[in-house]
Structure formats: C-alpha cells, structure tokens
Amino acid sequence: MTGPIGFGGGLPLATVLIHQRSGTTCEAANGFCPNWIAHNFSRYETPLLQHVVLTVVSVAIGFGIAFALALLAHRRRWLAGPVTGVTGVLYTIPSLSFFFVLQPITGRGSLTAIVALVSYTLLIIFRNVTTGLAGVAPETRDAGRGLGLSDRQLLWKVELPLALPEIIAGVRVATTTTVGLATLAFFAGAGGLGAQINADPVFKSNVVVAGGLCVALAVVLDIVLLALQRAVTPWTRAVPTA
Amino acid sequence: MNRTTTQTGEAASAHEAATLELRSVTKRYPGADEDAIAELSLEVPAGDICVLVGPSGCGKTTAMRLVNRMISITSGDILLAGRSVTELRPAELRKRIGYVIQQIGLFPHRTIAQNIATVPRLLDWKKERTAARVRELLDLVSLPAEMADRYPAQLSGGQRQRVGVARALAADPPLMLMDEPFGAIDPITRERLQNEFLRLQSELRKTIVFVTHDIDEAIKMGDRIAVLRKGGVLAQYATPAELLMAPADDFVEDFVGADRALKRLALLRVRDVQLWRAPLVREGDSTAQAREQVRTSDLPYPLLVSEDGRPLGWLSEDDLVKGRVELPVDTAAEPVLDRDSVLRDALAELLERDTQYGPVVDQRGHVVGVLSLELISHFLASSDAIQADPADRVTDTPALS
Amino acid sequence: MDTGGANGMIGPLALLSQFNDAINFIFHSRDSVTGGVRIGGSHLLPMLARHVELSAVSLGVACALAIPLGLWLGHLGRGQLVAVSVSNVGRAVPSFALLAFFVAYLGTGFTNASFALILLAIPPILTNTYVGVRQVDREIVDAARGQGMTGWEIVRSAELPIALPLIFGGVRTSAVNVVATATIGPLIGVVTLGDPIINSSVYGSAGQLGASIMVAVLALLTEVIFAALQRAVTPKGLRLAAGASTSRRRFWTPKRRAYSTS
Known part of the structure; x- marks a missing residue:
C-alpha cells in the first residue's frame, strides 16, 4: 500500500496513471470532465471489447454445458439434485477467490477468467432450462405422445420450444451477471472494463465512463436477448382475436 | 338462575338470524359505462337461504360482496337487522358476517384449529372459549377432532370446504355469505356437503346469501331464489316452486331450463x-x-x-x-x-x-x-x-x- | 498442463505445494514478504471479524429497509415496476463499479463501504419480498378480508408468514453477494479478508491463495446457514403444501414410462 494511486498496488499488473495530477484543471481535481471523456474515449475501446468477449464466450460455453446437463437431468431425474448442488457451490464461491484458487491450475489470463465466469452461469441456466421443461403442461406432453412423437421428437418439437421463454430468461440473467462479474476479471489478468476502473478509481470521469459502459453493455445484451426471445416465441404474444 | 337467563337471552339476541334488506342497491365501477348492479332490491327473511343465481357476469358475486362491503355501494343501502351496513367500519362488519368462498382461502401456514379460530382470535376471545368452540364446530361439520392439528394441505377438498364453513360459523354470525361454496368439489361430495349443510341449517337457522350459477343447486338450497340477468338486474325473486311454476319472463324460463317441470319433482315429496x-x-x-x-x-x-x-x-x-x-x-x-x-x-x-x-x-x-x-x-x-x-x-x- | 509454464501453469506437485503453503498460511503466522510484519494464522482473525462485521451491518440495514418496503408495496399491489425492475438494474450495475463510484464520489471508509453494500443487498430482498407477498393466493387474502381482518392484520397473519420463505431466499442471495463483495473491502478502506488477496506484495501468493480459500469457505458457510434459516422460518403448513405438489409431480414419472414403452 505504498503508492497513492490505484487499489491494485500490490497486483502484478501495471497501474497506469490515466491523467496527470497537476494544475487546477477538472482532471487534476479528479472531477467529472466531459471534455476529458470526449478526448480519451478511445482508451476504453479495447477494455470494452475484452469485456464483450469475456462475457459472450463465457455465457456461450456456460449455456452449452448447462443445457446439456439439463437435458440429461430431464431424462434422468436423479441427476437434477447433484447437478444443482455442484453448480450451486460454484455459484456461491466469490469470483475473486475463484480467480486466485484457479490461478495455480490455469495460470493468469483469460482462461482463468473464463473458467470462473462459465461456472457462474451454470446454475442459472441449468435451473431455468429444467424449470422450463418441467413447466410444460402434462396434457401438452400427452397430446404429443398421443400423436405418435418419439421422446426425442417430443423434446425438440414440443418441450424445448415451450420452455424457450424460461430458457432465454435464464440466459439473460446469466449474461447480466457475467457482465458484472467480468469487471473483476482483471484480477485474473484478463483485462476488461474492471481493469480500467482499477487504473484510477478516484478519478470520477474514469469511474463513470467505465462503470457506465458496464451497465450499458449489460442493458444492450439484455435487450438483444429479449428481442431474440420475442422473435422465437411469437405464440406468447398471441392475443385471442374475437 | 336469573343470571343464566339473561346471559342466554343476550346471546340469543346477539346471534339470532337477522333479516337482510337490499334497498335500490346500485354499483357502478369507476370508468364503467354500465351498472354492475342496478337498483337491486330484495329482502331476505331471518333464517332463510336466499340464493343469487344467474349466468356468469350477471353480478351475483358482486351483489353478495356488497353486503359485507368487500365492494363499496355506489347508491342505495343494505340493512342488516334493520341497521345500515355502513354504520360499522368494514372490518367490524365483516367479523359479524360469515364468509365462505369457492376457493375457501384457508391459511396454508395455520392448522385447521387456528384457521377456524381466526375470527374468535380477532375478537380476542379467551383461549379456552376458542378451543371449546373449535371442538364444537369440528363436530358440527362432521370432522373428527384429530383434524384440529392438521394443515390444510393434508385435507381433501371436501374436508377443506367443511373447515371453510366452520371458520365462517366460528363467531356465530347472524348472516352468512357463501360464494359458490361447493363449486370446486366433485359431484358426489358436493351432493353430500349440500345435504349436510341443509341439515346444519335446519338446526342453526342462519340468514344465508348463497351465490351459484347452477340452477339445480339453487332450487335445492334456496328458500328463495333471486335470478339476476346481465347488469345486475333482478329478473325474478321467488320461492323455488314459484320460479318453476311461473317464470317471470323468457329469460328466467330459459335459465330455469326446459325441464323445469321435472325439477319441480325435486321440490315435492311423495x-x-x-x-x-x-x-x-x-x-x-x-x-x-x-x-x-x-x-x-x-x-x-x-x-x-x-x-x-x-x-x-x-x-x-x-x-x-x-x-x-x-x-x-x-x-x-x-x-x-x-x-x-x-x-x-x-x-x-x-x-x-x-x-x-x-x-x-x-x-x-x-x-x-x-x-x-x-x-x-x-x-x-x-x-x-x-x-x-x-x-x-x-x-x-x-x-x- | 506442464507445458503451460510460460503463462503461469505448473505441474501437479508444485500445485499441491502451493495449496499446502496456502493452507499453512491460514493456520500459522509467518513474516510478511516485505519483512517486519507478522501475517497469516491468528493475524487473519481481525480481518475475518471485520469482514463479517461489514457484511452483517450492510445486510441488516438492507433488510430493515427492503423488507418493510416490499411488504408495503406488495400488500398494496403498487410499484410493481419499481420492485421488480430494481433487481434487474441491481444485476446490471457491477458491484465493483458501484464500489468504485462510491470511492470516487464519497471517499473510502467503513460507512461508505457499507452504503455500497447496502445498495447491493437491497434489490434481491426487495424484489423477493414484493413477489412473495404478491404470490399469496388472492383467495386467501380475500377470505382474510372477508373475515374482518384489517390491512395490517392481513400482512401480519397471512402475507408475511406465507411470503417468509421467499423473503429469506432474497436475504440469502444478498448475504452471499455481500460476503463476496466485502472481499474488495480493502479497496475502499476496510481491511477485510480481501486484504491478502489484493495486497499480494505483502502477503505473497500463499496469502493470496489462502485468503481466497477462506473467503470461499465463508461464502459457502453463509449460504448453508441462510439455507437452514430459510427452512426454519418456512411454516410447517407451507412445507406440507409444497411437499404435496412435489409428490404429485413425482406421481407422473412412472406414468411417463408407461407411455413411452407402449
């Protein structure tokens, strides 16, 4: 805790001064400076991109794993308990500890960050897929069987489409959560907007822009997923025509 | 000796069935173009079962809920034992009126005994008195005493409905409101509950407002039947026999059904x-x-x-x-x-x-x-x-x- | 895995020794990397205490604010948009960004740290309380009203007890969140268990890993304790009702098999 700047003084990542702390300008007072933001916006582009990649890759991998587990658990009910238990533990471990516990195994960098972030999405997506599938009305399932659908056809043609809103809702929650957790990914050496915040956390302009970008990213991704959900589930908006 | 007489006398006056009178009661919801209930007037003699019946959307439930002020009256007045229901605060009024609904609405987190004791507890009855009353009521609605400590989730639909009736009777109200109380129950159990309830009523002689959409149930349960049409307009108010013999108009005739002659058979004895x-x-x-x-x-x-x-x-x-x-x-x-x-x-x-x-x-x-x-x-x-x-x-x- | 040495990956033996060293750090004190100061072992206890203190205070205040507000809004059926979207917004604002925002605008210290954590803890509790009250069957509320219960009596004897499991679900989520986020407390001037993680130049990698393990255990303990609490506050009648519905669900499992074989 020797240096006056940056929280991550002891971290092996270089703490960069974002601006010169001299003079009587807005920047020197660590204020909120629109001018400074306008001129320095480009320095947030790379961290933002890193953040997007971390989030999208983690959610995509997490979805693949959780979805497969959920389908398995849908066939073999006894799996649901253990899977929920294990993913629940992963979900509970604070991301910060997770990054450091993983580091001896996966090293510093994006791999560690992604492994940790993936593990957080598992519980959310798994739970939503299984509740979505369980929420399909028994009579609908019955009708499907009565029409001669095989178990596999029933799953892909009836159960999964009907579970879609719930599934996508899970992905949405997982995505916004991951955007938030990825702000700590710099502890694992994976950069992202968190690194930018950490570079100068007392400079209001910096915190507002980097934090704001995090929120904006979460909101944009959420809207994209919401639009996707609406596009693929037209029947949920059907209104009886008189 | 003298004291006991006074006490029972008081008790009787407090809990005797009361006449219920609706005087030109109108209900219009804010923003609605039409009345939900229009100028409804009817008198239910003390100790009678008055059945409100009609097609869905006719306002029968609304009419019933006006009585205990679950819904506020737009104009007109409702008199219970000669006194306007607006004289009391709604919560006070409702403690004096039994209330049974189709979905029963038992508190899932409370035992059967606690459910039945809801109103006595609100009225701050002594523990022993409440406990005695609960035992009495369980017996009255033919539930075994050991049900007292069960939870609603452990009871069948028919048993829950009996608990609902017991709960409504707990403070011995002079008036009971019942909204399709047997509507969600299988036909065989419903028939049994109806018969049991009629037997109970022959002992208790409460004034009862009973809502149903089922004309057969109305004929079976009612001393008097009020047929409502859309907009809460009273189409006919009569005894079941009168209703079957002389429907007031085509609407009532239609509603009562083409087989009303046969229905009369249910009203008569050999x-x-x-x-x-x-x-x-x-x-x-x-x-x-x-x-x-x-x-x-x-x-x-x-x-x-x-x-x-x-x-x-x-x-x-x-x-x-x-x-x-x-x-x-x-x-x-x-x-x-x-x-x-x-x-x-x-x-x-x-x-x-x-x-x-x-x-x-x-x-x-x-x-x-x-x-x-x-x-x-x-x-x-x-x-x-x-x-x-x-x-x-x-x-x-x-x-x- | 051995080939990953370049970016910090190490072999299994070295891996074991790293974890061994970390565990050792947790249970035995040693000199700091920079020298002169004793770290680890019993010296971790004040940090643990501070961590728990910060978490408990924040969670307590958040409960005191969010539960009554949620009950009130839920009972009246108002403010659905606020009560529900607050948790979406809460999720979208990263806790790290929120803390940084507090540092930038208000400075460091225990009070500011707990402000940030309170803000973090409120949304799940508020939303769950609101939803918990709203999901009480309308018939139960109607029956309660019809029997002459006043608004407060309905909240106290029906809505609150029936909503309790959900409310505690929210408290549980927030508790785990708060404990996790309190780890970055040193960044905002509160020396929690996150200190060895963040100041590895003083504590060394063993301290970093050891504290990480402690934080993980603390979070899991919090989860377990609150899960037990949640179970304990669930009225027996509700557990029975829930049991009835799961057993009904189980009921059609064999039926399904019968269908698929036919």
Missing part, C-alpha cells in the same frame, strides 16, 4: 301427491274379497300386507285361483316408497326397478297408498309447464339418475 288407494288384503282373506277390493280401487292387483299393515307383495291372477290368500307370493312389493321422500327420488326408484307401482309407507312402515308412474305423469301434466308428452321426458332425464 306425500304432496294425491296417492292411489291400494286394494289391501291380508293373509287368510278370501280371494273373492280381494277381487272386490281390486274392482273398487285404482289398481289392477291387490297388495298383500302383514297384520300390522307392512307391504309383503303383489298378488297375481295365479295367487287368486285358490279360495284364500296364501303366502308366499311371487311378486315382491318393491320398491317401498317413503311418503317423506322426494318425489324425484321416488320416480327414480320406480324406474330403476322397472315397475309401474310402488306402495307408499308412513314412518311406521304402514301402507298409506300407492304411487305410480301414471300419477307422476299426471302430476307433471297438471302443472302449466308441460309442453310435450310427459312419458318422453321421464325417460330422457339424466337428472334422475
């Missing part, structure tokens, strides 16, 4: 019909005497009865070839009909046994006459409700099974 006189013979009577009996009676066969007048069987031509009437006879006198049983049930029994006649007995089992399909069809024909051949109607009614 004793209400002018029975046929039976040609009674006893063992040892001469067959000539028996033939003479048949000639002067309404029936082609003599009915053999025991010494004390109980029905034994019908005598056929073969039984009359000898000089004297002897036992046994070929044809049993079945079904034996109770003169107090409902005419509809008596008809059902005749049809079930595939027979034309049934001897009718009084409480001691003595034959008092004979009921026949012919008599019933005459009865149906005599009412002004008959448009078609009564025999056809009799065979195609599922209501009789």
